[in-house]
Amino acid sequence: MSLSPVQxxxxxxxxxxxxxxxxxxMAQLRDEQLAEEAVQECLLAALEGIAGFRGQSALxxxxxxxxxxxxxxxxxxTVAERARxxxxxxAEASEDEDWIDQQFDxxxxxxxxxxxxxxxxxxxxxxxxxxxxxxxxxxLPAVAGRVFFKREVLGEETDDICGAExxxxxxxxxxxxxxxxxxxxxxxxxWFGEGVRSGR
Amino acid sequence: MDADHxxxxxxxxxxxxLLSLACERPLDESERQALRxxxxxxxxxxxxESQLEFLRKAARRLVDAP
Numbered sequence: 001m002s003l004s005p006v007q008x009x010x011x012x013x014x015x016x017x018x019x020x021x022x023x024x025x026m027a028q029l030r031d032e033q034l035a036e037e038a039v040q041e042c043l044l045a046a047l048e049g050i051a052g053f054r055g056q057s058a059l060x061x062x063x064x065x066x067x068x069x070x071x072x073x074x075x076x077x078t079v080a081e082r083a084r085x086x087x088x089x090x091a092e093a094s095e096d097e098d099w100i101d102q103q104f105d106x107x108x109x110x111x112x113x114x115x116x117x118x119x120x121x122x123x124x125x126x127x128x129x130x131x132x133x134x135x136x137x138x139x140l141p142a143v144a145g146r147v148f149f150k151r152e153v154l155g156e157e158t159d160d161i162c163g164a165e166x167x168x169x170x171x172x173x174x175x176x177x178x179x180x181x182x183x184x185x186x187x188x189x190x191w192f193g194e195g196v197r198s199g200r
Numbered sequence: 201m202d203a204d205h206x207x208x209x210x211x212x213x214x215x216x217x218l219l220s221l222a223c224e225r226p227l228d229e230s231e232r233q234a235l236r237x238x239x240x241x242x243x244x245x246x247x248x249e250s251q252l253e254f255l256r257k258a259a260r261r262l263v264d265a266p
Contacts, residue, residue, distance in 0.1 A: 020262065058264040101213075108211025114247035120254045130265045133258060152259035158224050177220040184251045 010050050014043060017060050019134050021067055027149045028071045030165075038074050042067040092143045093171035096178040103181055112185060117192040129191060136186035140179050147172055148179035210238040215245045219252055 021042060025035035045066050046053075053062055105111055123129040137145060147165065150156045162172040210218070215238040218231055227235065239246050 020265070061264050064263070104211075104213040108213040110212050110216075110244055113244040114251055116243075116247050117251065117254070120251075124258060124261055130262070133262070148259075152256055153262050155260065173221065173224055176224070177217065180220055180223075180252055180255060181216070183255055184248065187251075187255075 011047065013059065014046055014050070014063065017063050018043070019138070020060065021063060023137065023145070023149055024064060024067060024154075025071055027146050027154065029074060030146065034074050038067060038070040041070045041073075045070070090167070090171070092141055093167065093174050096141065096144055096174050100174070100178050100181065103185075112188075114184060115188065115192075117188070120192070123191060132187065132191045136183050136190065139186060140182060141175075143167075144175035144179045147175045148183075151176055210234050212238075212242065212245055215239070215242065216248055219245065219249050223252060223256065 018039060021039045022035055025038045025042075026032065029035050029038060042063060046063055049066070053059070103111055137149070140148060143165065147161055150161045150164075151158060158169065158172055158176075162169050165172070167175075215235055218227060218235045221227065221231075222235075239249065
């Protein structure tokens with residue numbers, strides 16, 4: 001007799017990847033509701049198909065491949081209603097520019113100087129680190145977060161990303177720059193900072 | 201981008217822009233020289249430089265993170 005999905009012990013394991021999957025879907029669909037829908041369908045399909053997953057690839061990789069089909073499906077359905085929100089993206093870019101300026105004082109020095117991180121490579125092996133990384137990604141502004149995800153996580157070319165997002169190369173780059181500074185700062189505070197390591 | 205750095209010194213704001221820009225396209229000769237001069241003297245921006253590398257590596261690993 002088969003377990004109902006929520007009873008399946010692998011349900012929790014799959015759920016752990018939800019935040020990543022939503023981010024992935026957002027990068028492609030640019031719409032929170034659609035992204036949630038795609039992930040929901042992906043997780044349901046994953047639970048049905050989990051018996052066939054033999055672990056040749058990482059669970060996340062397998063989930064992502066299912067998600068891709070769901071996204072393509074939704075894209076086909078919504079392609080007609082997709083000429084919108086570029087104004088919002090312009091507004092965010094200029095806000096990002098202001099934010100970057102605020103990270104430096106009048107003479108152009110760092111307000112919160114990057115300190116040396118000890119043994120950053122070791123962090124990559126720790127599960128807790130990935131939770132922090134995920135949280136820091138979640139704090140980025142919507143479009144900047146999406147652009148960063150496509151550029152650095154999925155490794156897409158900047159030109160392709162700007163094209164898909166309908167923003168200029170300059171704005172695209174500003175968003176990437178903001179994301180990098182913000183992520184750096186967030187990791188310094190929440191992972192590499194002295195306060196964190198000494199448990200304060 | 202900032203055409204104003206040929207010849208004179210960069211501050212951290214400008215240097216960090218170039219470091220981030222270098223993730224998108226190769227810098228030209230004058231940009232590279234100006235950046236090099238700044239980095240030689242600035243530990244904070246050298247930290248930023250290695251943190252950018254780390255961010256890129258971590259982001260790529262997110263695809264199949266545990």
